[in-house]
Amino acid sequence: MAKKRYWLMKSEADCYSIDDLKHDKQTCWDGVRNYQARNFMRDDMNVGDLVLYYHSNANPPGVAGIAKICKTAYPDHTALDPDDQHYDPKASEDNPVWMMVDVEFVEAFDELVPLSKLRETDTLDGMLLLKRGQRLSVMPVEPQHFKIVQKMGKARRAV
Numbered sequence: 001m002a003k004k005r006y007w008l009m010k011s012e013a014d015c016y017s018i019d020d021l022k023h024d025k026q027t028c029w030d031g032v033r034n035y036q037a038r039n040f041m042r043d044d045m046n047v048g049d050l051v052l053y054y055h056s057n058a059n060p061p062g063v064a065g066i067a068k069i070c071k072t073a074y075p076d077h078t079a080l081d082p083d084d085q086h087y088d089p090k091a092s093e094d095n096p097v098w099m100m101v102d103v104e105f106v107e108a109f110d111e112l113v114p115l116s117k118l119r120e121t122d123t124l125d126g127m128l129l130l131k132r133g134q135r136l137s138v139m140p141v142e143p144q145h146f147k148i149v150q151k152m153g154k155a156r157r158a159v
Contacts, residue, residue, distance in 0.1 A: 002046040006146035008129055009067070009103070010137040013055040018064040018108045021053065026070055026104035029138075030078045031086040033098065037138035042073040042099045044140070051103060052141060052149055054129070055112060062114035063149055071102035109153035123148050 009029060011017070021027060032038055051067040075096030078086040091097040118124055127145045128134055141149075 005049045006141040008052040008141050010054045010056040012057045018053045021105045028100050030076050030100045041101050060114040062112040065108035066106040067103040070104040073099040076100040113152045
């Protein structure tokens with residue numbers, strides 16, 4: 001059995017928020033069009049891995065909750081659909097190019113843990129999200145960083 005890994009996945013809150021995932025219970029994570037992010041999903045994600053669900057392009061951006069990988073990588077069908085915004089003419093049934101995973105809802109934080117607060121937290125030094133120029137929508141998270149952010153999200157409830 002593969003070792004549990006931890007991830008951060010970005011979604012625009014007005015496109016698909018943690019509340020949308022809570023309502024739907026699970027969804028496919030489609031539309032990833034970066035090779036490194038695709039490789040993380042294809043090669044490294046396993047069922048049961050936990051995900052920090054990050055709202056990007058929000059004011060403020062930050063971690064909104066936790067999800068879990070519930071289905072490993074498979075071809076992203078949106079790349080094959082010319083009417084879909086994620087269509088890629090280089091993709092085909094024989095060579096799908098892009099992959100997706102399924103995620104399921106675990107919990108929503110009562111309040112977002114904002115990026116500014118993550119940056120101020122010394123124990124998160126080295127977290128990939130906080131590195132200058134980091135723009136990946138899917139990235140690994142060290143177990144200790146995941147636990148710190150999870151605790152920050154739960155601590156905000158107690159306030």
